Amino acid sequence: RLKTLSKGTKEKVQLILVMSREASLYLLDEPIGGVDPAARDYILNTIISNYTENASVVISTHLISDVEKILDDVIFLSMGTVALTSTVDDIREKKNKSVDELFREVFKC
Structure with a gap:
């Protein structure tokens, strides 16, 4: 079913x-x-x-x-390696970016 x-x-x-x-x-x-x-x-x-x-x-x-x-913390992985780890608040306050913006920056093609 x-x-x-x-x-x-x-x-x-x-x-x-x-x-x-x-x-x-x-x-x-x-x-x-x-x-x-x-x-x-x-x-x-x-x-x-x-x-x-x-x-x-x-x-x-x-x-x-x-x-x-809904996130508190993020870990970005690249080929099995930690590329970045941070709290969502730090990304927003210190980098003045959304998590999505930072993700696109870190993994830019």
Whole structure:
């Protein structure tokens, strides 16, 4: 039955199953990749409202502007190496940039 669901709906079901656990660490790999904007908002709101208070949530994504509003800290990885680590507040206050702007600067082609 799950095979007949859209990608966005499958992502929602998987996320609900993951977030229903009382874990100390949640690892989410591209949780909003390939889903429509409405599903992205639902997924991000589900993450925010359902993780255990003392838990850490690690999200890997290329959709920086979509997740930026829920981030506290960021780590930029390049070919398995840490290219940058910072708090979101430091990026905004000290560099006067959004996380998305800094990401595009660090990984400029």
